[in-house]
Amino acid sequence: MEAFLMYFLFVVGIVLIVKGGDWFVDGAVWVAEVTRIPKFIIGATIISVATTLPEIIVSTIAAIEGHGILVSGVGNYIAASQDKVGMAIGNGIGSVICNTAMILAISIMFMPIAVDRKDFAPKSFLLIAAMLALFAFSLSGSFSIAGGLVLLAIFAVYIAENIRSAKGNTTENAGERPSTDKKSVIMNIEKVVVGAAGIVIGSQLLVNNGSKIAASLGVSEAIIGVTIVAVGTSLPEFVTAITAIVKKQTDMSVGNVIGANVIDTTLILAVCSFIYGGKLPVSAQNIYLDFPVAIIVSLIAAVPTVIKKKFSRWQGVLMLIIYIAYLITVTVGLKGYLSLFGV
Numbered sequence: 221m222e223a224f225l226m227y228f229l230f231v232v233g234i235v236l237i238v239k240g241g242d243w244f245v246d247g248a249v250w251v252a253e254v255t256r257i258p259k260f261i262i263g264a265t266i267i268s269v270a271t272t273l274p275e276i277i278v279s280t281i282a283a284i285e286g287h288g289i290l291v292s293g294v295g296n297y298i299a300a301s302q303d304k305v306g307m308a309i310g311n312g313i314g315s316v317i318c319n320t321a322m323i324l325a326i327s328i329m330f331m332p333i334a335v336d337r338k339d340f341a342p343k344s345f346l347l348i349a350a351m352l353a354l355f356a357f358s359l360s361g362s363f364s365i366a367g368g369l370v371l372l373a374i375f376a377v378y379i380a381e382n383i384r385s386a387k388g389n390t391t392e393n394a395g396e397r398p399s400t401d402k403k404s405v406i407m408n409i410e411k412v413v414v415g416a417a418g419i420v421i422g423s424q425l426l427v428n429n430g431s432k433i434a435a436s437l438g439v440s441e442a443i444i445g446v447t448i449v450a451v452g453t454s455l456p457e458f459v460t461a462i463t464a465i466v467k468k469q470t471d472m473s474v475g476n477v478i479g480a481n482v483i484d485t486t487l488i489l490a491v492c493s494f495i496y497g498g499k500l501p502v503s504a505q506n507i508y509l510d511f512p513v514a515i516i517v518s519l520i521a522a523v524p525t526v527i528k529k530k531f532s533r534w535q536g537v538l539m540l541i542i543y544i545a546y547l548i549t550v551t552v553g554l555k556g557y558l559s560l561f562g563v
Contacts, residue, residue: 226432233425240418247411254400312488313510316351316481321517321543324477329536333474337529342381343478344522350374350485351518355511363500368490375486474531481518504563505554513546 327333350371357367433439493500517539525531549557 223436226429226436229425230429230433233422233429236418236422237426238422240415240420240422242415243411244415244419247408247415250404250408251412312484312492313354313506313514315484316514317510317517317543317546319477319481319484320514320521321539321546324474324521325536325539325543327474327477327536328531329533329540332531332533334530335474335525337526339385340474340478341526343378343482344518344526346374346378346381347478347482347485348515348518348522350482351511351515354485354489355507355515358502358507358511361502361507363489363493363502365493365497368493371486371490375482375490378482378486504558504561505550508558508561508563509546509549509554513542517542 353367353370353374354363357363357370489500520535520539520542521531524535
C-alpha cells in the first residue's frame with residue numbers, strides 16, 4: 221500500500237504541475253497580450269517564467285532539504301543529503317537538455333521554424349554563455365558564489381535584452397488585445413493564483429516521492445533528477461510547445477524553450493549555490509556528461525539557426541538522437557562512461 225501511495229503521489233505531482241502550468245500560462249499570456257508584447261517575447265519571458273517555476277521550486281526544495289535547512293511550517297530538520305543536491309543540480313541541467321533535445325527537437329521535426337535573427341541570436345548566445353560559465357565554474361567539483369553571481373549577471377542581461385526587444389516590437393500584436401472586462405480580469409487572475417498553487421504543491425509531491433522512488437529502486441537521485449524529475453518538471457514547456465504547434469504559434473514555443481533554458485541555467489543553480497554558501501557540490505556525472513551534452517545540444521539548436529535564420533528538421537532529428545543516447549548512458553551505461561575519464 222505504501223509503495224502504491226508513493227507512485228500515486230508522484231503521478232499526482234506531475235498532473236498538478238501540468239494543469240497548474242497550463243492555467244498559469246493562460247493567465248500570463250492574457251496579461252502579456254493586453255500589453256501588446258510580441259509572441260516571441262511573451263514566450264521568452266512571461267511563459268518561460270511560468271513554465272520554469274516547477275524546475276525552480278523542485279531544485280530549490282531539493283537543495284534546501286539536501287543542505288539540512290529547517291523547512292518552514294514543518295519543524296523537521298532535514299538531514300544533509302548529497303543525493304538531494306544531486307537532484308537539485310540534475311533537475312536544473314536535465315531540464316535544459318530535455319527542453320532542447322526533446323521538446324524543441326520534436327517541435328521543429330514536425331514544423332521547421334523561421335526565426336527573427338535580431339531577437340533569436342542574442343538570447344541563444346546568452347544561453348550558451350551561461351552554459352559555458354556553469355561548466356567552467358564547476359570544474360573544481362563545487363559551484364561557487366562567484367559562479368552564481370556571473371549567472372545572475374547573464375540573467376540580468378537577458379532581461380534587459382527582452383525589454384529592448386519588447387520596446388522595439390510593441391505593435392506586433394495590434395488588433396489581438398483580449399477582453400479586459402471585469403469577468404475576464406477575475407478569471408485570469410484566478411488562473412494565475414490557482415495555477416501557481418498547483419505548481420508549488422505538485423513540485424513538492426514530485427521531489428519528495430521522486431526521492432522515495434529512487435531509494436526503493438536503489439537508483440541515485442542524481443539519475444532520477446536528470447530523467448524522471450527533469451521530464452516531469454518540463455511537462456509545462458512540452459504542453460505549451462504542442463499547443464503552439466497545433467495553433468501554428470511556433471515563435472511562442474521557441475521563445476518559451478530559450479527563455480526556460482536561460483532561467484534553468486542562470487537562476488536555479490545560482491540560487492542553489494547561495495543556499496549552499498558558495499560550495500554547491502557538483503558530481504562527476506554533471507561535469508563529464510550532463511553539462512557537455514547540454515552545451516552540445518544548445519550549440520546545435522543555436523548556431524545553424526542564427527546562420528540560416530530558421531530551424532531545420534535535421535537539427536531536431538540529431539538532437540533527439542543525442543537525447544536518446546544520453547538517457548541510455550545515464551540509466552544503463554553511466555559507470556562505463558565515467559570510467560573513460562578515470563572516475
